[in-house]
Amino acid sequence: MNRILTVIILFLFALTGYITYLVQERQNELQKLTRYTDSWSVSQIVSEYFRLEASLALYAVGSNDVSIDDVRMRLDIMTSQSTLLKEGDLGKYIRKNPDALATITDVQKYLVTLDKQLGTLSSGQIVQMLSGMRDLEAPLREIASEALSKDIDIVNSTHDKIRYLYYIYSFISLMLIILSFTLGFLTLTRNNNLRKAHRKMELLAQDLHISKEDLQNKNEKLEYVAYHDSLTGLPNRLLFWQKMQELIDTKSAVVVMLFDLDRFKAVNDTMGHDAGDKLLIDIAERLSLFINESVVLYRLGGDEFAILSSDMTEKQAYSLACAIRDNISMPYQVYGTSVSVETCIGLIVSSTETRADYLYKCVDLALYDAKSIGPGNVRNFQQYMLEDLLDNRSFENDLANAVKNNELVVYYQPIADAVSGEIYGYEALLRWFHPARGAISPEVFIPVAEKTGLIHSIGAWVLAQACQQATQWAPSTRVAVNISPLQLLDESLPDIVRSELKKNGLDAARLELEITESNFVNQSARSLATLRALSNLGLSISIDDFGTGYSSLSRLSSFAFDTIKIDRSFVSNITQQHGDLNILKAIVSLGKSLNMRIIAEGVETEVQLNYLKTLGCDLIQGYLIGKPAPPGQLKL
Structure with missing residues (x-):
């Protein structure tokens, strides 16, 4: 069976080589038909030339329908189309025809002049230029007509030869089909090996799926670490800014509270940073009583915390802030020692502000004002705070x-x-x-x-x-x-x-x-x-x-x-x-x-x-x- 497959494959190679020859012959004949494409290109160039003339005429008379940008666009299209006159058989045809070459040269001169001086030409100069350009309309039409006539002759002569090549190509294709069926029949005997390979691929796909799930789990953990505080497990500053902007985009009343702990540094200095960390964890657990779907607590860093909420009145937000303040001020047991801390809270309720950084600046001013009064104060943002800042x-x-x-x-x-x-x-x-x-x-x-x-x-x-x-x-x-x-x-x-x-x-x-x-x-x-x-x-x-x-x-x-x-x-x-x-x-x-x-x-x-x-x-x-x-x- 291997010999039969070898003979079939060799025969396929031979037929493929002959088909390549036929394709090359057919391609040569089709190359002759490209002159028809060239004649179409000439027609397009003539059409664009007339459109350019029309745009220039309207621009010269000051029409509101045509701006200098419209004229520039037409000029750019005409310039890009004119490059086709220098390429391929069309270029050869024009270079052999002195009259056509002179006409195209004159057209390109006008295009170059317009490209350089369009912005500085007066209406009179444009009208004078249009007069010269109209003299080239008839020669351009003649070039297009001659190109079309020659292309039609070429199409007719090559059509018969392409039909002959088609018959040969069809016969060879039929032979290839028969040989392909034969080859396919023989390859059925190889299916057992393919089934084994397929089974191996399935096992490999399963392994890849398991690896994908493991990678997704790791990505989720990394995302959690990126958006949450490692000590308290609370959302961190990065997620705070993201969620604040999302709340602002909902056009609802955004509530922002900002607070830090008074005398927290004393705890770190006297009892050590482990005690300070334990205190932060206890505070986070205690404040979890206030957390729900609409109230989210964040740790911004150090002893700084923030709360984001929505759809609260100022009175409701102030009451929540006071409750948080009172809750924080209750004593804590840290490693057997009673510890007390207090906090000041700044808050703002806004349904009109669209910038998160500005909203944060306002609530920070409210916190600063509360701290300036003394520990345990809650201050709502007032406009005078910003005015005082600007005045300072x-x-x-x-x-x-x-x-x-x-x-x-x-x-x-x-x-x-x-x-x-x-x-x-x-x-x-x-x-x-x-x-x-x-x-x-x-x-x-x-x-x-x-x-x-x-x-x-x-x-x-x-x-x-x-x-x-x-x-x-x-x-x-x-x-x-x-x-x-x-x-x-x-x-x-x-x-x-x-x-x-x-x-x-x-x-x-x-x-x-x-x-x-x-x-x-x-x-x-x-x-x-x-x-x-x-x-x-x-x-x-x-x-x-x-x-x-x-x-x-x-x-x-x-x-x-x-x-x-x-x-x-x-x-x-x-x-x-x-x-x-x-x-x-x-x-x-x-x-x-x-x-x-x-x-x-x-x-x-x-x-x-x-x-x-x-x-x-x-x-x-x-x-x-x-x-x-x-x-x-x-x-x-």
Whole structure:
């Protein structure tokens, strides 16, 4: 049987080779018929040429039905069609015909001119060009007619030969069919092997199906991990953003709650992160009581949680938030220890907002407002929160512009000897006169400058102004400049001070830097190192607003201050409250024991001055001596 199959296969190969020859012959004859396609192409080109002329004519007369884009489209179609005139037998035919070649060349010249100058041609120029293009209409029709006539002759002559080849091809095909049936009959004997192979394929398909199901399970697990928190099993931030946008797209009332835990860091710090994790798990389990089909709890990260819901009124959402707050505040048992935490909640109910990021920003503002009041507060978003945020940003921009536009000025308030009344020096006080907001207190804009980082450039500018101004005073008159705690963290501050002293030729002994007591309490080792470096320059360091902070004797002894400035709140009540008088006596006694000068702020009356003299204050500052004033109004 193998020999028979071999003979049949060889015979099939021979017949296949002969069929290939017949197909080649038939193809050669069909190639002649392509001239008919060429004549059709010429007809199409002539038609497109007429359409182009019509579009140009309408465009030239300013018709609203045709725009320059329509003309450009017709021009592009005509240009692409004209490339066919250079290819194949049609191209050969045109190149052999001088008149046809000249006509096509003229057509292409017009096409090139229109392609380059269409946007700049005037109506008159287009009309003039159309006149020349119409002269080519008759030659183009003649080319199309000649091409069609020649193609018809070729079609008739080749048709007979193709019929002859068809008869031979049909006979060979019949032989192939007979041989194919014979071959098929013989291959039936091979079915057993095919059945075995098929069985193997089925087993392989089963294995693949099992592998597919396993892969799907793994993908589902990976998707779960990607969208859920590994600790609590709650949906995570990624799913929160996705679901929030989906709720927004439903056009229903979207409820978003945002909250984190107060004093959670203390649990981590005192009991360890394992206890913190256990607390988070307990909170998640406790809050599961509030979860249903329409209320979903998310853990956004750390101790941040969020809730998404829909179709609630503000009153219902607020009641739910209060219930969650109360539930969270109940004590927990973490590894045998009772732990209590609280939370603030910000919430928003919106049916009009379409941006998830904006909605989140609003609820975050509500949470910030709740936390600013204190633990355990629930705040619904109000428009003023966003307005306050925008106003704060505007204020920050105004402050930055104030630095650039020289809106800041330095006033100077005198400091006098408590006994003789002679001017000891002046304290440089920064003032801001905003063109629209008016005079702005340093208590308002200095915290903003510290928050934005502008305090470094502002502080350096005030220092420069004060040093320059001090050079115009008597050689014994000092100038005091306030320093922000953030400036003390800048290791380059001593170099800045040294540079200003050198540039202005000011003796370091005439410069005094002031830091507030409350800021000094939280100073780091780096700040103390900066203070020591400043002191080594030969200038004085004073602690301002003494008595209002929480400084201890150990902190005062950690750095040798030159001056203590008693806060005005003690001086104002010196004649009325016996307690303030005793505090002043203690402060003066403390300063004297540490060899520090004592300055009393806020002195406004002679009675206050006499008390301070009796107590032993060295220097005084206040309206009794002089108000802050610009340099030109100082009484030197």
